[in-house]
Structure formats: C-alpha cells, structure tokens
Amino acid sequence: MIQTPYLLFLGDAPDQLAAKVAQGIRDWRPDNALGQFRLPGCGADVGLPDMTLEEAKAAGVKTLVIGVANRGGVISHGWKTVLIDALQMGFDLASGLHNLLRDEADLVAVAEANGRALHDVRVPEVEYPIANGKKRSGKRVLAVGTDCSVGKMYTALALDKSMRERGLKSTFRATGQTGILITGDGVPLDAVIADFMAGSVEYLTPDNDDDHWDIIEGQGSLFHVSFSGVTMALIHGGQPDALILSHEPTRATMRGLPDYTLPSLEALRDMALPLAHVANPDCKIIGISINTQHLGEDEAMAYLAQTEERMGLPTIDPFRQGASRLAEALEAM
Amino acid sequence: MIQTPYLLFLGDAPDQLAAKVAQGIRDWRPDNALGQFRLPGCGADVGLPDMTLEEAKAAGVKTLVIGVANRGGVISHGWKTVLIDALQMGFDLASGLHNLLRDEADLVAVAEANGRALHDVRVPEVEYPIANGKKRSGKRVLAVGTDCSVGKMYTALALDKSMRERGLKSTFRATGQTGILITGDGVPLDAVIADFMAGSVEYLTPDNDDDHWDIIEGQGSLFHVSFSGVTMALIHGGQPDALILSHEPTRATMRGLPDYTLPSLEALRDMALPLAHVANPDCKIIGISINTQHLGEDEAMAYLAQTEERMGLPTIDPFRQGASRLAEALEAM
Numbered sequence: 001m002i003q004t005p006y007l008l009f010l011g012d013a014p015d016q017l018a019a020k021v022a023q024g025i026r027d028w029r030p031d032n033a034l035g036q037f038r039l040p041g042c043g044a045d046v047g048l049p050d051m052t053l054e055e056a057k058a059a060g061v062k063t064l065v066i067g068v069a070n071r072g073g074v075i076s077h078g079w080k081t082v083l084i085d086a087l088q089m090g091f092d093l094a095s096g097l098h099n100l101l102r103d104e105a106d107l108v109a110v111a112e113a114n115g116r117a118l119h120d121v122r123v124p125e126v127e128y129p130i131a132n133g134k135k136r137s138g139k140r141v142l143a144v145g146t147d148c149s150v151g152k153m154y155t156a157l158a159l160d161k162s163m164r165e166r167g168l169k170s171t172f173r174a175t176g177q178t179g180i181l182i183t184g185d186g187v188p189l190d191a192v193i194a195d196f197m198a199g200s201v202e203y204l205t206p207d208n209d210d211d212h213w214d215i216i217e218g219q220g221s222l223f224h225v226s227f228s229g230v231t232m233a234l235i236h237g238g239q240p241d242a243l244i245l246s247h248e249p250t251r252a253t254m255r256g257l258p259d260y261t262l263p264s265l266e267a268l269r270d271m272a273l274p275l276a277h278v279a280n281p282d283c284k285i286i287g288i289s290i291n292t293q294h295l296g297e298d299e300a301m302a303y304l305a306q307t308e309e310r311m312g313l314p315t316i317d318p319f320r321q322g323a324s325r326l327a328e329a330l331e332a333m
Numbered sequence: 334m335i336q337t338p339y340l341l342f343l344g345d346a347p348d349q350l351a352a353k354v355a356q357g358i359r360d361w362r363p364d365n366a367l368g369q370f371r372l373p374g375c376g377a378d379v380g381l382p383d384m385t386l387e388e389a390k391a392a393g394v395k396t397l398v399i400g401v402a403n404r405g406g407v408i409s410h411g412w413k414t415v416l417i418d419a420l421q422m423g424f425d426l427a428s429g430l431h432n433l434l435r436d437e438a439d440l441v442a443v444a445e446a447n448g449r450a451l452h453d454v455r456v457p458e459v460e461y462p463i464a465n466g467k468k469r470s471g472k473r474v475l476a477v478g479t480d481c482s483v484g485k486m487y488t489a490l491a492l493d494k495s496m497r498e499r500g501l502k503s504t505f506r507a508t509g510q511t512g513i514l515i516t517g518d519g520v521p522l523d524a525v526i527a528d529f530m531a532g533s534v535e536y537l538t539p540d541n542d543d544d545h546w547d548i549i550e551g552q553g554s555l556f557h558v559s560f561s562g563v564t565m566a567l568i569h570g571g572q573p574d575a576l577i578l579s580h581e582p583t584r585a586t587m588r589g590l591p592d593y594t595l596p597s598l599e600a601l602r603d604m605a606l607p608l609a610h611v612a613n614p615d616c617k618i619i620g621i622s623i624n625t626q627h628l629g630e631d632e633a634m635a636y637l638a639q640t641e642e643r644m645g646l647p648t649i650d651p652f653r654q655g656a657s658r659l660a661e662a663l664e665a666m
Contacts, residue, residue, distance in 0.1 A: 190526075195563070229530045
C-alpha cells in the first residue's frame with residue numbers, strides 16, 4: 001500500500017504523453033496528488049501546482065511518485081539526485097518503471113538509512129495464496145475485451161466514478177501498474193507466478209458488504225494468445241457477478257499479433273460467459289464499453305446505437321459519455 | 334537440460350508411493366536410469382540394481398536424481414551426506430523437492446567448488462519470451478481434463494510410447510516437475526510468471542518436421558478455478574492440432590475445491606475447442622482418455638464403451654489398454 005498524498009515527479013518528460021501515469025492519477029484520484037515536480041526542459045504539465053520537495057513536505061506529501069516513462073531504460077543522474085534528496089527528506093518512492101528502484105544500490109542504501117519504502121509496482125510485494133474458489137460476499141464486475149488495450153482500465157475507473165456519484169459502494173481494484181499507482185494499491189497480475197494468479201485476484205477482492213461492488217481492472221483478452229491465461233485467472237479468481245464487454249472498433253489486428261484478427265462482440269460474449277459461469281453461475285453480461293477515439297462524433301454515436309440495437313445491451317463510450325448507464329445496470333441487479 | 338543417465342536416489346523412502354518420481358522415470362525412460370541408491374530402512378524399490386556412488390560413476394552416471402519426497406520439508410543430515418559426496422565425485426544433482434537445492438548453502442558451495450549443476454526443476458532456469466502466436470511447423474497434441482490430476486501426464490507419456498512403437502516421430506514435452514525429471518527437460522509451467530506462460534509453451538514446442546508430433550503434458554483444467562489460467566496458456570501457447578479429453582469418472586468434486594462438481598465431457602469439449610480454435614482453427618478433438626483406476630475391470634470396460642458410443646470418439650484407459658488407438662487417430666490426421 002503506497003502512502004498518499006503524492007507529489008508527482010514529471011522529470012524531464014519530453015511531452016504530455018510521456019506523463020500519462022501522472023495524468024491518470026490527476027484525472028482519477030485528484031485528492032491523491034498535491035503537486036507536480038518538473039525538471040528544466042520538462043514538456044509535460046498535469047495542471048497541478050509546481051512544488052519543491054520542501055514545499056511538498058510542508059503540504060503533507062508522503063510519497064514521490066514517478067509518473068513518467070524514462071528514456072532508454074536507465075534512471076538518469078538528473079533524476080537520481082532528486083530521488084535521493086526525496087528519500088533523505090522522508091518521502092517514500094513509488095515507480096512503475098521497467099528498471100526497478102530496488103535494483104539501484106544507491107537508492108536502496110539511502111532508503112534503508114532513512115527508513116523509507118521503495119515501491120516498485122511492477123513486482124508483487126505479497127505472497128499470494130492459491131485460489132480456493134469459495135463464494136465471497138459482496139459483488140464484483142469485470143471488463144473483458146476483444147483485445148488487449150481496448151479501454152478496460154478506463155472503463156473500470158469511469159464506472160467506479162459513476163457508482164460513487166450515485167452514492168453506491170464501489171472500489172476500483174487495480175491489476176496493473178498504472179492502476180496501482182493511481183489508487184496506491186493492487187496486484188501487478190502480469191508479474192504473478194502462474195499458480196497464484198487466481199489466488200491473487202481473490203486476495204484483491206475479499207468478502208465485502210452485500211451491496212458493495214468491486215470494479216476489477218481487466219487485463220489481456222481471452223482471444224489474445226500471449227495473455228489469455230491472465231484474463232482466465234481474472235474471470236475465475238474474480239468470480240464476477242457482472243461482465244462488461246470492451247471493444248475498439250477500428251483495430252484491424254490483435255495488438256502485437258499481426259496474424260490475428262479481432263473477434264466479434266458476439267464471439268467474446270459466447271466465450272466469456274460460460275467460463276464465468278464456472279466460478280459464478282449467476283454471472284450476467286450487463287453492458288458494452290466501446291473505445292471510439294478513432295471515430296468522429298457522428299460515426300461514434302452511430303456505432304454505439306447500432307451495437308446497442310444488435311447486442312441488446314447498454315452500449316457506451318465512457319470517455320465521451322461517462323459510465324452512468326453501466327452503473328445504472330449494476331444498481332438494477 | 335539434465336544430463337543422463339541417472340542414479341535414482343530413493344533415500345529412506347517409507348514406502349513405494351513416496352518414490353513415485355523414481356518409479357515414473359523407471360517406467361517411462363528406463364534407459365535414463367542405470368541404478369538406484371537406497372539408505373538403510375528404505376521401503377521402496379523400483380527394480381533397478383542398487384549402486385554405490387562409486388559403482389554409478391564407473392557405469393557412466395551423470396546425475397543423481399532425488400526421486401523421492403522428503404519428510405517435513407527439510408533435507409535431512411543423512412541425505413545431505415550423500416548429496417555432498419555425489420557432488421564431490423562429479424555428479425550433478427536434480428530435484429523436484431519443494432525446498433530447493435539452491436537454498437542449501439553447503440550444497441551450493443560444494444557444487445561451485447566442483448563445477449557441478451544443481452537442477453531444481455520446480456523453478457524455471459530460462460527467461461521465456463512473450464508468446465508471439467506465429468504458426469509453427471510440425472504438429473502438437475494436448476490433453477485437457479475435466480479436473481486436475483485425472484491422468485493427463487500418464488496419457489501423454491503412454492501416447493508418446495505408442496507413437497514411437499508405430500515408428501512415428503514424437504516427443505513428450507514436460508510441463509511439470511515429474512515430467513521434467515523423467516525426460517530431463519521441460520518447462521515448470523506453474524512456476525512461470527503470468528506474462529510469459531504462453532511464451533514458455535511456444536519455447537517448449539518449437540518449429541519441427543511436418544510429420545513430427547509434440548505430445549504436450551497438460552496441466553490444471555479450464556474448469557478448475559485455481560489453475561485454469563495455466564491450462565489456457567497451454568491451449569494458446571501450444572496451438573494444438575489435436576486435443577484429447579481426460580476424465581476420472583468416480584470423482585465427486587473438483588480436486589481441492591469441495592464446492593465444485595466436475596463438468597461433463599460434453600461441457601469440456603464445448604469449452605476447450607472454441608478456445609483452441611483461436612490459436613489453431615484446424616484443431617480437432619481426436620479421442621478420450623479415462624482414468625478407471627477406481628472401477629473394476631468389467632465396470633471400466635462398460636464405462637469406456639458407453640462413453641465411446643455417447644461421444645463418438647475413440648475412448649481408452651491408457652493404463653489398462655495403452656494409447657495405441659490415440660496414436661492411430663493422430664496418424665490418420
């Protein structure tokens with residue numbers, strides 16, 4: 001569990017896209033971040049006050065979060081100076097970088113000397129159990145996609161927001177590094193050892209109030225041969241009461257698999273639901289989330305309407321419209 | 334890759350069951366094992382000549398394989414003495430024990446001093462790639478089960494034997510510790526990190542002759558919520574041309590999951606085949622393997638005949654009958 005509030009380290013990010021983790025925190029958990037820290041030449045700005053480490057300390061910040069991708073997979077000298085200063089001033093560090101903070105001997109030494117934590121959210125910090133499949137109290141919803149990277153995390157975060165706005169009990173449960181940094185907690189599922197995948201999802205979504213919903217962040221796709229095992233573990237470990245189908249309608253082939261085309265929403269429905277019924281015979285598909293970012297407004301609206309008509313399910317783009325219709329569907333269950 | 338031939342270490346195994354790994358090596362790869370090594374009080378005997386380490390050395394043995402489960406999860410003093418002697422005499426060690434050889438400081442020191450290898454087959458020794466899903470040459474068959482531990486490894490080993498007896502090109506591809514010790518090679522799939530599961534299966538079953546069959550050892554079950562992700566990775570990483578359905582007809586509930594009943598063979602067929610078609614649209618189910626060990630001979634034969642009639646597929650118990658009818662089905666493809 002990463003301590004909040006954060007100071008978001010944007011470093012020398014060349015552009016806004018490089019700071020998308022910081023932007024995600026700013027968009028979805030604005031209360032978690034009090035300021036941003038930028039180095040000379042930084043081309044990103046997530047719209048938070050620029051703070052020095054001293055100012056952040058005075059404001060009550062607990063953790064410096066690296067909210068930016070680094071170049072060439074090395075932590076530069078310029079970054080290192082700030083990170084070491086931060087540890088010495090009593091901040092924890094959190095990072096989703098591919099190269100781990102814990103592999104940097106100087107950071108480890110300073111962190112230990114100052115009793116600070118280094119959170120590498122790419123790697124598990126917990127020994128997860130083997131899944132036991134026992135029915136848990138509370139309710140759970142999971143987005144499953146026709147492909148990877150079709151907007152499952154965005155859908156889950158938007159749905160969580162809509163649920164809270166309606167006064168419903170809801171928790172976004174992160175299963176990837178960006179989601180973990182946004183909320184400060186979660187399971188880095190793609191880094192979990194095979195035997196413990198489903199167990200880690202059970203651990204992430206324990207017994208809860210009967211009217212509470214866990215909004216589980218989806219990963220991979222049943223149709224993506226590289227990562228389908230991870231998706232399977234989410235469906236069986238999460239024992240969802242509700243599924244949402246996610247799709248990106250302009251993509252020609254599966255992400256990273258040029259020989260594979262995307263399945264239809266019908267094929268996804270017919271594959272996912274029987275698998276979900278193994279863990280939860282009452283599971284239902286309650287809606288469809290479409291990522292229409294590559295369509296114009298008219299085209300997008302027409303696609304959503306046609307899909308809703310064809311599939312007989314509430315169909316939305318959470319970026320254009322929010323997820324209130326999906327929250328409505330969950331509330332009705 | 335573990336160097337053969339082996340000397341099988343039976344230690345102080347209380348009974349034959351405790352030595353089942355050694356028995357598996359003796360049954361399936363008799364050429365791999367030249368002798369057995371037993372301590373005083375050993376209650377197991379796999380029918381190989383008893384050898385001292387000196388005799389084994391003279392006979393050309395390369396590796397001492399721990400073919401027995403240990404008690405209480407510790408490597409006892411009595412064992413340790415033999416293992417250290419073996420390393421000093423130039424043998425490698427191989428083990429599927431839960432507690433790892435590499436975690437025993439004294440073994441590591443002696444192995445390093447003598448340039449010997451410690452093979453812990455429970456943990457991967459390779460950095461596997463992410464699966465790319467590219468169509469590979471050669472053919473592959475995989476057994477999928479209604480549950481875990483219904484005889485998938487036995488089926489694969491028996492099928493590999495039948496294939497070779499017919500003069501066909503065949504390789505058993507181990508995905509679990511017992512299989513790896515039997516053949517000296519394989520992927521410990523349940524210990525692979527989630528993102529690399531399917532890639533490890535691709536690595537295990539590379540391009541091959543067009544008329545060569547990889548007989549892939551199955552794991553878990555699509556219907557076993559603890560381990561279904563591992564099964565999924567085998568189906569998509571293995572891109573099988575043929576599936577075999579495996580079942581144990583007397584089991585009331587899923588292994589380790591008292592709240593879950595077993596699916597029917599029809600349900601397994603209808604779930605597994607569409608998933609297999611994602612990676613290989615030509616995949617077919619070619620037969621059924623039943624573990625009838627808890628049925629009498631007449632009952633077993635009746636069950637096999639009824640199942641064959643009902644499912645319309647060659648149905649055998651490989652322990653009672655061998656797997657020649659499955660090999661025949663593969664040859665016909």
